[in-house]
Amino acid sequence: MGHAxxxxxxxxxxxxxxxxxxxxxxxxxCFCGMQCGMNIRVNKEDKSVLGVEPRYDFPMNGGRLCPxxxxxxxxxxxxxxxxxxxxxxxxxxxxATWDEAMDLIVSKIQEIQGKYGKDAFGIYSGSSMTNEKCYxxxxxxxxxxxxxxxxxxxxxxxSSASVGFNQSIGIDRGSTNPWSDIKFADVLLIAGSNTAxxxxxxxxxxxxxxxxxxxxxxxxxxxxxxxxxxxxxxxIRPGTDVxxxxxxxxxxxxxDLVDHDFIQKHTTGFEELxxxxxxxxxxxxxxxxxxxxxxIITAARLFGQAKNGFTMFARGVEQHATGTDSVSNYVNxxxxxxxxxxxxxxxxxxxxxxxxxxxxxxxxxxxxxPGFRKITDPxxxxxxxxxxxxxxxxxxxxxxxxxxxxQALGKEIKGLLLICSNPIVSSPTVGDVGEYLKSLDFxxxxxxFLSESAExxxxxxxxxxxxxxNGTMTNVEGRVLRVKGIDRTPGETKRDWKVICEIAERLGRxxxxxxxxxxxxxxxxxxxxxxxxxxxxxxxxxxxxxxxxVFWPCPTExxxxxxxxxxxxxxxxxxxxxxxxxxxxKGPNExxxxxxxxxxxxxxxxxxxxxxxxxxxxxxxxxxCPDPYVEIHPNLAKKYNIEHGEFVKVSSPRGSIELAxxxxxxxxxxxxxxxxxxxxxxxxxxxxxxxxxxxxxxPEFKVCAVKLEKIASRAGEKHG
Amino acid sequence: xAKVLYIDYERCIGCKACVIGCEECSGHDHLSRMFVDELNxxxxxxxxxxxxxxxxxxxxxxxxxxxxxxxxxxxxxxxASLEKxxxxxxxxxxxxxxxxxxxxxxxVMYKCDMCYDRxxxxxxxxxxxVCPTDTIRFVDExxxxxxxxxxxxxxxxxxxxxxxxxxxxxxxxxETNRYGYREGDGVQS
Ligand code: SF4
Ligand code: SF4
Ligand code: SF4
Numbered sequence: 011m012g013h014a015x016x017x018x019x020x021x022x023x024x025x026x027x028x029x030x031x032x033x034x035x036x037x038x039x040c041f042c043g044m045q046c047g048m049n050i051r052v053n054k055e056d057k058s059v060l061g062v063e064p065r066y067d068f069p070m071n072g073g074r075l076c077p078x079x080x081x082x083x084x085x086x087x088x089x090x091x092x093x094x095x096x097x098x099x100x101x102x103x104x105x106a107t108w109d110e111a112m113d114l115i116v117s118k119i120q121e122i123q124g125k126y127g128k129d130a131f132g133i134y135s136g137s138s139m140t141n142e143k144c145y146x147x148x149x150x151x152x153x154x155x156x157x158x159x160x161x162x163x164x165x166x167x168x169s170s171a172s173v174g175f176n177q178s179i180g181i182d183r184g185s186t187n188p189w190s191d192i193k194f195a196d197v198l199l200i201a202g203s204n205t206a207x208x209x210x211x212x213x214x215x216x217x218x219x220x221x222x223x224x225x226x227x228x229x230x231x232x233x234x235x236x237x238x239x240x241x242x243x244x245x246i247r248p249g250t251d252v253x254x255x256x257x258x259x260x261x262x263x264x265x266d267l268v269d270h271d272f273i274q275k276h277t278t279g280f281e282e283l284x285x286x287x288x289x290x291x292x293x294x295x296x297x298x299x300x301x302x303x304x305x306i307i308t309a310a311r312l313f314g315q316a317k318n319g320f321t322m323f324a325r326g327v328e329q330h331a332t333g334t335d336s337v338s339n340y341v342n343x344x345x346x347x348x349x350x351x352x353x354x355x356x357x358x359x360x361x362x363x364x365x366x367x368x369x370x371x372x373x374x375x376x377x378x379x380p381g382f383r384k385i386t387d388p389x390x391x392x393x394x395x396x397x398x399x400x401x402x403x404x405x406x407x408x409x410x411x412x413x414x415x416x417q418a419l420g421k422e423i424k425g426l427l428l429i430c431s432n433p434i435v436s437s438p439t440v441g442d443v444g445e446y447l448k449s450l451d452f453x454x455x456x457x458x459f460l461s462e463s464a465e466x467x468x469x470x471x472x473x474x475x476x477x478x479x480n481g482t483m484t485n486v487e488g489r490v491l492r493v494k495g496i497d498r499t500p501g502e503t504k505r506d507w508k509v510i511c512e513i514a515e516r517l518g519r520x521x522x523x524x525x526x527x528x529x530x531x532x533x534x535x536x537x538x539x540x541x542x543x544x545x546x547x548x549x550x551x552x553x554x555x556x557x558x559x560v561f562w563p564c565p566t567e568x569x570x571x572x573x574x575x576x577x578x579x580x581x582x583x584x585x586x587x588x589x590x591x592x593x594x595x596k597g598p599n600e601x602x603x604x605x606x607x608x609x610x611x612x613x614x615x616x617x618x619x620x621x622x623x624x625x626x627x628x629x630x631x632x633x634x635c636p637d638p639y640v641e642i643h644p645n646l647a648k649k650y651n652i653e654h655g656e657f658v659k660v661s662s663p664r665g666s667i668e669l670a671x672x673x674x675x676x677x678x679x680x681x682x683x684x685x686x687x688x689x690x691x692x693x694x695x696x697x698x699x700x701x702x703x704x705x706x707x708x709p710e711f712k713v714c715a716v717k718l719e720k721i722a723s724r725a726g727e728k729h730g
Numbered sequence: 731x732a733k734v735l736y737i738d739y740e741r742c743i744g745c746k747a748c749v750i751g752c753e754e755c756s757g758h759d760h761l762s763r764m765f766v767d768e769l770n771x772x773x774x775x776x777x778x779x780x781x782x783x784x785x786x787x788x789x790x791x792x793x794x795x796x797x798x799x800x801x802x803x804x805x806x807x808x809x810a811s812l813e814k815x816x817x818x819x820x821x822x823x824x825x826x827x828x829x830x831x832x833x834x835x836x837x838v839m840y841k842c843d844m845c846y847d848r849x850x851x852x853x854x855x856x857x858x859x860v861c862p863t864d865t866i867r868f869v870d871e872x873x874x875x876x877x878x879x880x881x882x883x884x885x886x887x888x889x890x891x892x893x894x895x896x897x898x899x900x901x902x903x904x905e906t907n908r909y910g911y912r913e914g915d916g917v918q919s
Contacts, residue, residue: 022854024852024853024854025853027848027853029756062754063754064856064859064860066859071862073859073860074859074860074861074862075751075860075862076745077745077749077750079747079862080747080750080751080754080860081750206743206745206863207743210743210747210862210863211862213741213743213863213864214863214864217863217864221879235743235744235775235776238774238776239740616743616745617745617746630753634746654772674771674773675772675773675774
């Protein structure tokens with residue numbers, strides 16, 4: 011169906027149903043990186059949003075949607091949507107006009123920057139926005155505000171994958187292959203990803219491979235739905251990914267299941283790896299990881315013997331103080347067995363946020379300029395300065411990363427613009443983050459619901475929701491796709507890009523922000539990315555429609571993009587060789603102790619998205635999972651005399667939280683698991699460790715040391 | 731050719747997209763007719779969806795005193811007609827699968843009608859349209875019953891009474907463990 015690149019996907023041969031008096035807007039889900047296609051049913055007359063209708067012809071999902079996708083449209087007419095600007099007066103957020111709000115914002119920016127310097131005003135941006143908005147935020151920070159301090163919440167999400175991919179294969183596209191290639195694998199190794207719940211629309215591809223007889227290896231401390239159906243489940247102790255990968259490498263090298271020809275022609279560093287993994291015998295690795303010896307050997311054989319295969323991973327691998335090592339070590343599995351550059355062979359990370367991929371490509375990361383250019387690279391600076399029409403010296407250098415930025419609030423950073431993120435739920439040590447935000451001189455927030463973070467702002471600007479957005483997103487595969495919005499701005503809401511351009515105008519920088527539409531912004535982005543790693547130059551809105559999305563790089567107007575990377579086996583380094591890197595197991599930053607004897611790990615549930623600001627407001631989703639809970643293995647529960655449904659106090663050296671116990675065998679005995687989608691007293695991030703991965707600056711969300719205390723069960727309360 | 735629901739338990743992730751999706755069918759009055767159960771809570775995350783089984787000789791329809799439950803030409807057992815249903819719950823008691831529910835306020839029965847609005851126009855029901863894992867599929871009845879991809883069940887023995895259903899269930903392959911579906915062994919640690 012459609013373009014040749016979409017041949018092996020999951021689309022189905024049905025037309026959408028169109029009902030009387032309605033029109034269908036074909037757009038994409040606003041949540042995870044699968045970016046499923048869907049039709050929004052809109053009343054033709056008053057443009058109100060009525061419901062959702064499957065879009066069977068979109069290749070990635072073929073009409074299928076997870077519960078978040080099915081109910082996402084319910085945000086559009088939600089009563090809690092912000093309709094007017096709000097300004098804090100006498101401690102309370104009160105309705106204000108746009109003029110009042112803009113005047114205040116601009117005067118505060120000028121006041122703060124006048125007093126403390128340009129960098130004293132920071133931007134904390136998001137990755138669930140269109141590429142156009144992400145690009146605009148990067149440009150606005152650098153030449154609208156002239157601040158070096160812009161970073162984004164993707165720092166919490168994909169940054170380790172990004173560094174890992176760059177250091178191993180020289181390019182940071184979340185997947186080396188189109189998603190349809192998964193079906194052609196003979197083995198799939200999925201690590202640290204609860205794929206079934208977090209990226210449900212990957213399941214048809216995984217089942218596609220299984221139906222062809224592919225073996226599935228899952229590395230996860232919990233027996234998730236993905237692990238339940240695996241051939242081998244490597245139920246590792248959280249934080250021991252480097253060790254388990256070393257163990258698999260050890261067995262594959264020992265049993266000569268490696269591809270010598272590929273290693274010799276297309277990689278460097280194998281000898282060092284071989285030397286290092288010698289001591290990672292299955293017995294030794296079993297001790298570190300808690301996984302049975304025979305399972306390690308079986309998994310290594312399944313992976314090593316298969317012709318084609320993928321290693322795929324997500325935050326369970328990345329959100330660690332050793333996250334980049336783990337990513338590269340899992341990439342090693344494919345490099346030593348020559349599983350690269352073919353249908354059915356490659357590596358991928360599951361993109362958490364809607365536009366986690368595009369959001370990190372076009373310059374809202376503090377160390378990057380558009381097209382994945384390094385902000386410290388003189389050539390890159392000169393090129394982008396040319397595109398922007400400014401002097402190279404006007405572009406600031408790198409600033410602080412996301413969490414470092416929060417820690418600097420009230421100190422180096424006195425004013426903050428927050429867009430499309432909710433750091434007071436999503437950051438580690440959220441109790442402290444609340445204090446940091448309070449110490450700001452001025453805090454402005456753009457959102458469509460009053461998030462826990464927005465509640466603390468001095469000014470809140472009402473944005474449009476995603477069904478009203480027009481632009482592009484880049485999905486888990488590296489496919490740039492078109493999001494088409496309903497042409498409306500309910501109440502006094504305004505489009506983010508217009509607001510940003512207006513602030514620039516009022517700051518006297520309007521000449522650099524003369525955009526009339528998202529397409530205008532995209533056309534500038536294309537030029538800005540030209541010649542960079544993430545080259546969008548050849549992508550146009552027209553092409554996106556015609557091809558149902560275009561894979562980057564797409565450097566010329568004639569190009570149709572590159573779904574599969576490295577078919578020529580030339581990796582993105584000057585010598586064309588991939589880097590096999592060797593890592594020792596160091597383990598998590600915070601180890602368990604006598605006082606805090608249990609490991610805490612956090613993650614998602616299928617019904618909620620990130621900080622829950624959106625999904626907790628959708629009644630159906632809230633009802634399915636109203637509250638967080640703590641998963642405890644029956645043996646551990648017995649030790650503490652905790653019964654299913656009883657309340658438990660979970661504490662780390664940084665804070666504590668009270669949760670209902672969910673006693674279940676799906677989790678390890680030495681750990682507990684808590685989902686992270688709730689704020690305030692229910693935010694598990696009160697407990698998590700703010701230790702940062704040195705290269706990617708991702709916090710170590712996945713492991714910290716905690717203790718459990720049973721508290722008197724509260725009558726009448728049920729666990730979620 | 732008549733199409734039916736084929737449900738492969740092994741693939742269900744318990745996400746309830748089918749439940750929310752069901753509400754989106756016109757004629758469902760935003761009331762879901764799909765249920766998802768945890769098979770063995772505390773032991774495993776296994777779940778299964780339960781729509782109507784669309785029996786070949788439906789006990790619900792047979793037990794209805796006012797003949798409110800119609801059977802469509804293609805065999806789909808429809809929800810009770812609003813005009814006729816008296817809310818007596820006979821169908822609820824008669825159904826061996828426990829499918830029909832009665833809205834106590836409106837005094838009317840509601841159950842899965844395979845999204846007749848959609849299926850009568852050749853589109854899959856909403857549950858089969860949205861299910862992200864292909865657990866629920868809308869397939870040719872004859873094909874799935876004669877050449878199933880795995881062991882299936884569509885005949886059920888209720889104390890000697892055999893009921894044939896049009897909905898076909900794909901059974902978890904716990905014996906050869908082809909997909910490694912191990913009920914409830916949890917993690918080893
Ligand atoms: S949340 Fe992800 S998997 Fe679910 S519908 Fe949206 S894009 Fe698809
Ligand atoms: S939508 Fe599919 S996977 Fe989700 S609960 Fe329903 S049957 Fe299971
Ligand atoms: S399963 Fe129950 S509701 Fe469905 S047709 Fe059979 S008897 Fe009727």
